Amino acid sequence: MTAREQSPRTLLLWDIDHTLIETRGVGRAIYDRAFPAATGRPLTNLATIAGRTELEIMRESLRCNNIEPTAAMIERLATALVQGYEDARDELATTGRTLPGAKDTLATLAANPAVFQTALTGNLREVARIKLEVFGLVQFLDLEAGAYGDDHHERAELVAIAQERASKRAGVAFTNDATVLIGDTPNDVAAGLTAGVRVIAVATGKSTSEELQSAGATAVVHDAYALAQVLSARG
Template sequence: MSRPIAVLFDIDETLVHTGGSGARSWTWAFDRLYGVVADIGEHTSAGETDPQVGRETFRAVIGREPSCDELGRLYTAYLCHLAEDIWNSKDYRVLDGVEETLGRMADAGVTLGLLSGAMEGAARIKMEPGKLGRYFVFGAYGSDSTDRDDIARLAITKAARLHGRELSRSEVYIVGDTPRDIDAAIKANATPIGVASGRYTVPELRATKAEHVLTSLTEPFPDL
């Protein structure tokens, strides 16, 4: 394959480990607004978008559908807590090889984007302690759509607009640590790259038909 023109990265467990900051912030938001204990890990799975996490957890712990106003207040409470908690998260870290990989790509002229199920505000907050936002030109987020496949297509559309033409499958890579990331890349007609830096193993990611699977971003990135 030729060198990619754009590479789109997931955030959680692909670029950074937040040390549970997101889960703590959802728990705080539900407790503050409704006085209930909410563990998102009991009601959602890896790779779901923030709107999915909020809505599904609400259904589980409150027992009904949330209104638009309730979701708005919940998202705001979550983001406000996350903005503080992320700086106090003792286990927060930028994952191995991330800065070196992003730096090499930037030096090679690759346009870097974010493709995250997090709301845009949450995505930016999660990268602040690691100062990773400086590498990324654009992004598509869970606040753009609740469907990760739609987010992937939107990110590719943005990349194409930046370059003034349609981009082929071999020109756009999507990098993530979950089967959902790989599936979204395939459906959006991008080259899927798995990285086993989260809860999924190399064999599990290979089973998803990823084009390449890395154990971490310390390994040489394909075609760069």
Template sequence: MSDLPQVILFDIDGTLLSTGGAGMKAFYSAIENNYPAQLKKCGGSLTLDMAGSTDSGLVIEIFAALGIEDSATERESFFAEYLQCLKNNLSDPSYTGSLMPGISELLDRLSYEANNGKLILGLLTGNIFAGAALKLKKYRVDEYFFFGAYGDDHHDRNELGPIALKRGGSYHKLELTGAPVTVIGDTPKDIYCARAMGAQAVAVSSGSISHQELANYDPDLLFKDFTDYEDAYRRICLG
């Protein structure tokens, strides 16, 4: 059994919080604002499968659909527009976002253990770093997270786990190779990501994917939400 602390990596959208559609709308607004002519040629709209995707992966998909050459400059331009739209939307009261049920209490419980050296909390999210920071600050959970892996680190979510562990090790001045790792998310892609790094896969059906559909992917643990946060803590951390 490892003497290293358990590393718990949280997804953001659908797991920690919902922006009430502010994030999704910001993405589509950035497409409309930056590429109106190309969008018109494609029939005026695009449909994106955002659940569990990385922002970089979505941009690759968008550029391919619109016939736009993928480059660092083009990505920078797109994400600058996206972040401005996201800032505007997060300050718009018509988007009624919130933390997911039980998340505030669960984070407090986990943070208590983290302060005692038993756990390490981090992020593993498809959001780009700046977008993640805006969302976490808006819903006042930024204080719990000091490192993570993000959608601008790699377009493939399955590549983000080792990045998160490396950053967690650097932040906490620990070698985390061999540490027990848990990935918590609300989509099949989160489960796949956990499997890719040999982590415990914890799924929660608080997002857009149904409880039964998530069950079909055989996560190690499956919750409807974290309302019973003490039960969630015991099952996730104590086995």
């Protein structure tokens, strides 16, 4: 059997913000523009964002600005956010950045037939795609297999959604033992632990290594270069 005919054995579920890329304020600026476009009111209060799903963030942001988070309103806000990211591709590319080592690590893993990679992110599906396209990372992940912030409001639920989609795409049943989630916040760690999969935390966001360790991460690394080493050591 050649390498190309091997079935993948490991499913890697990648968070995006502060794990692979950072928008350096562009994401917030897009929210500031999309919110009034969708609601007719300025964004006075924004919900906390790190590690949360977009459904959670949109509901809470609407509520704390005294707007009822109806399904129709959430849909309008989601549409405005996706349009906001489409319109801000150049701004994202010039202001934001790929985190050190992220592209090399994704490329190396993508060349390994034992590994199947997709996204597990709180971002809306289309926002995730735009970010990964802008930063030249989209070709390393099978985005059809991913789970996103418009699939479920609870991040932990996204794990099973991604496993099911990835299993169909790869033609292999990815169990919890075969799944590794990679993220930068205690919310990523909690989601993985609740779902029963291993979590490698990358301390490239706001959370410190100590915080990620005490949240229960299987392993904590300082950057994507170290991540590649941990993943290859685990096979």
